[in-house]
Amino acid sequence: EPEVTQTPSHQVTQMGQEVILRCVPISNHLYFYWYRQILGQKVEFLVSFYNNEISEKSEIFDDQFSVERPDGSNFTLKIRSTKLEDSAMYFCASRGTGWETQYFGPGTRLLVL
């Protein structure tokens, strides 16, 4: 069964550094999402992406964040200048069309020191 994959599984970075989290959605899916979960808190929506543009973003998704689908298979989340409070588990999800549900990747655990 096809799965969403994410790399790396863990990343440690220094505050102020840029990080890029990578996701490979399921190949025929058209809608892509990023969520994050700070330790002990709920899973929160960050951004959705369709037809090569952002369709919706949350208040969390400020100018420090950006998303890209550079090559038709990868879907990346970039944080330009990480802050301590960006430490979280970041989940990518994708879905097909119609009534299909979202399929989640295993997550990337980001730790900002």
Place this chain on the structure above:
Amino acid sequence: AQRVTQPEKLLSVFKGAPVELKCNYSYSGSPELFWYVQYSRQRLQLLLRHISRESIKGFTADLNKGETSFHLKKPFAQEEDSAMYYCALSARFGNEKLTFGTGTRLTIIP
């Protein structure tokens, strides 16, 4: 605004006993409700959604619009049901971002 409330952070149930995980929601439009499950060291996966009306792994959930609830139930708990359970909501029409509750960690006592 969309909101999902799961009042129990932790729930322990004996094997063979009935399970009920509570979920209440707030949404002004026509919602779609989901239960996602996360087993230890695994990814979030869909357990069930209200429009499909399926029973997965013995779990069922009924959407009660009057009480704005979508409680998850299973008549006889099994040890493999131990996991983190998240209730989630999306708009029926739209880009279907998911709004999650805080989750309930279910532990089945052998």
